[in-house]
Amino acid sequence: MSNILEVKDLNVAYGGIKAVKGISFEVAEGEIVTLIGANGAGKSSTLRSIVGLVKPASGSVVLKGEEIAKLPPEQIVNRGITLVPEGRRVFADLTVLENLKIGAYLRKDSLEEDLNWCYDLFPRLKERSWQLAGTLSGGEQQMLAIARALMSRPDIIMMDEPSLGLAPIIVQGVFDIIREINRQGKTILLVEQNANMALHAAHHAYVMETGRITMTGTGMELAENEEVKAAYLGKARE
Amino acid sequence: MKKKELIPGLILIAALLVLLRYLELHISPQSQWAMLLTVLKKGSIYALVAVSMNLLNGFTGLFSLGQAGFMMIGAYTYAVLTIPAEQREMVYMYYEGGIIRFALPSIVGIILAGVVAAVFAFLIGLPVLRLKSDYLAIATLGFAEIMRALFQWDTLGPLTNGSNMLRSYPTFKTILYPFIVSGVCIALIVMLINSTYGRAFKAIRDDEIAAEAMGINLAHHKRIAFTVSSFFAGISGALLAMFQTNVQAKSFNSAMTYEILLIVVIGGIGSVTGSVISSFLFIACSEWLLRFLDETHVIGDVTLPLMRSGFRKVVFSLIIMVIVLFFRQGIMGNREFSFTRLFSGRSKKSKGGKADE
Numbered sequence: 001m002s003n004i005l006e007v008k009d010l011n012v013a014y015g016g017i018k019a020v021k022g023i024s025f026e027v028a029e030g031e032i033v034t035l036i037g038a039n040g041a042g043k044s045s046t047l048r049s050i051v052g053l054v055k056p057a058s059g060s061v062v063l064k065g066e067e068i069a070k071l072p073p074e075q076i077v078n079r080g081i082t083l084v085p086e087g088r089r090v091f092a093d094l095t096v097l098e099n100l101k102i103g104a105y106l107r108k109d110s111l112e113e114d115l116n117w118c119y120d121l122f123p124r125l126k127e128r129s130w131q132l133a134g135t136l137s138g139g140e141q142q143m144l145a146i147a148r149a150l151m152s153r154p155d156i157i158m159m160d161e162p163s164l165g166l167a168p169i170i171v172q173g174v175f176d177i178i179r180e181i182n183r184q185g186k187t188i189l190l191v192e193q194n195a196n197m198a199l200h201a202a203h204h205a206y207v208m209e210t211g212r213i214t215m216t217g218t219g220m221e222l223a224e225n226e227e228v229k230a231a232y233l234g235k236a237r238e
Numbered sequence: 239m240k241k242k243e244l245i246p247g248l249i250l251i252a253a254l255l256v257l258l259r260y261l262e263l264h265i266s267p268q269s270q271w272a273m274l275l276t277v278l279k280k281g282s283i284y285a286l287v288a289v290s291m292n293l294l295n296g297f298t299g300l301f302s303l304g305q306a307g308f309m310m311i312g313a314y315t316y317a318v319l320t321i322p323a324e325q326r327e328m329v330y331m332y333y334e335g336g337i338i339r340f341a342l343p344s345i346v347g348i349i350l351a352g353v354v355a356a357v358f359a360f361l362i363g364l365p366v367l368r369l370k371s372d373y374l375a376i377a378t379l380g381f382a383e384i385m386r387a388l389f390q391w392d393t394l395g396p397l398t399n400g401s402n403m404l405r406s407y408p409t410f411k412t413i414l415y416p417f418i419v420s421g422v423c424i425a426l427i428v429m430l431i432n433s434t435y436g437r438a439f440k441a442i443r444d445d446e447i448a449a450e451a452m453g454i455n456l457a458h459h460k461r462i463a464f465t466v467s468s469f470f471a472g473i474s475g476a477l478l479a480m481f482q483t484n485v486q487a488k489s490f491n492s493a494m495t496y497e498i499l500l501i502v503v504i505g506g507i508g509s510v511t512g513s514v515i516s517s518f519l520f521i522a523c524s525e526w527l528l529r530f531l532d533e534t535h536v537i538g539d540v541t542l543p544l545m546r547s548g549f550r551k552v553v554f555s556l557i558i559m560v561i562v563l564f565f566r567q568g569i570m571g572n573r574e575f576s577f578t579r580l581f582s583g584r585s586k587k588s589k590g591g592k593a594d595e
Contacts, residue, residue: 053450077453091441101437
């Protein structure tokens with residue numbers, strides 16, 4: 001399997017503060033890859049710089065063999081990668097349908113097929129397609145944020161803390177959806193604090209600490225690793 | 239608008255125009271109803287500038303206070319370019335007839351009024367649209383004030399007639415004129431709002447970061463909204479110049495921008511119909527219905543207290559405070575008025591507001 005995304009020596013800084021200090025990792029096509037780590041480890045900054053919301057200070061990001069590190073977000077999104085931002089960030093005063101259409105903003109072709117696909121994945125959104133996104137529940141908003149990202153027909157979809165602030169039963173639902181989307185052929189780069197769920201869903205995993213990658217392995221390897229258990233999985237595993 | 243609404247819509251518009259024409263022909267200038275015509279004319283002009291401001295503030299989330307400045311640019315462009323050549327000696331009496339020696343047809347003047355305002359907006363937008371919220375408001379307000387001072391500058395006199403008024407340019411003869419021009423312009427703005435661009439504007443308003451992550455170029459879209467809004471502010475400026483029959487830069491002050499902002503807030507930020515309705519209401523109140531507050535009234539031997547020149551403004555300020563404190567949504571909130579919903583409101587609502595399209 002080839003790598004769809006390769007990040008090499010990526011540095012991200014906000015003013016003088018370095019958030020990401022020269023990290024490198026790969027995402028193989030068709031896999032779920034997760035970055036786990038504590039608050040402030042630089043996970044979100046990594047995703048934001050890959051999609052161009054933050055300009056990386058240095059380093060390279062190669063998507064499907066093409067360097068995208070210096071491009072503006074609209075060109076990066078157009079090349080088949082998209083971000084489900086942290087905290088959902090749905091467009092609260094727009095309807096569910098309008099949110100989905102915004103997701104496909106850069107596309108000029110017909111949206112019919114993709115809308116139906118999203119509605120199949122998320123039947124709740126179909127029921128609520130005329131409702132304002134701000135009136136949805138937290139879980140529904142997360143579903144909408146994911147569906148909205150899918151509307152751009154990405155090859156790889158990056159999710160920033162999709163389980164944030166959701167009830168455990170809803171989190172389970174979100175991870176089921178992530179697996180389902182992956183089964184249907186989308187590559188997924190997942191950033192999570194819920195290490196337990198993320199590691200069990202992922203093919204590959206990286207652990208980030210203070211801007212660096214400190215450990216890597218398959219999801220299962222890391223889930224069984226004593227250090228990871230102690231630092232991120234806590235007593236919940238025992 | 240759905241197709242089945244199109245025919246009744248057109249009939250309604252035609253009926254409105256006929257009614258306006260009827261009123262115009264049958265209300266004599268001496269009657270107490272003559273003021274109604276003035277209110278309707280000015281209201282239609284303010285409706286356009288209010289909707290153009292709403293496009294920025296309500297639909298794109300850009301808090302801009304430059305509207306009076308762009309109206310002034312439009313009004314001056316129209317006046318300067320359309321004063322008949324033979325009148326120029328007299329209008330530009332202090333500047334030897336000015337530097338422009340030709341006169342363009344009225345309609346060309348109106349379009350150029352919009353274009354010139356849009357060009358100014360594009361240029362000023364390059365630096366100021368990087369700013370957010372209050373800072374953008376301060377910058378645009380400052381721009382409008384600078385333009386106002388600049389237009390009165392003596393050195394530019396041969397072009398702008400300095401601080402003297404511009405007059406003798408062609409004006410409209412019938413009330414239908416401002417209604418049709420404003421109506422067409424507002425229809426264009428509504429089409430823009432309902433287009434893919436409009437959806438992107440609203441996305442930017444709701445969440446800039448998410449909009450950017452969806453691939454919406456923020457700078458590009460903000461510039462479009464700002465330029466288009468100013469284009470229509472320029473056109474409404476030209477209409478206002480025609481309505482007033484003379485133009486002077488000093489009348490386009492920041493108080494005028496606040497009046498327009500007030501109309502937008504009263505109508506509902508994010509509602510086109512709200513802006514239109516509140517324009518007529520506002521103009522009717524300020525020009526006509528609340529005028530009595532400025533006059534001294536004597537009942538029996540008692541002179542009513544407070545009722546003297548300027549009291550109207552006090553009452554107005556109170557109304558604004560009440561609206562801001564208790565009715566933040568304004569008349570319409572961010573909904574739109576529609577006859578179909580008015581007549582079949584309940585059944586539509588239970589389906590979850592499908593009447594929006």
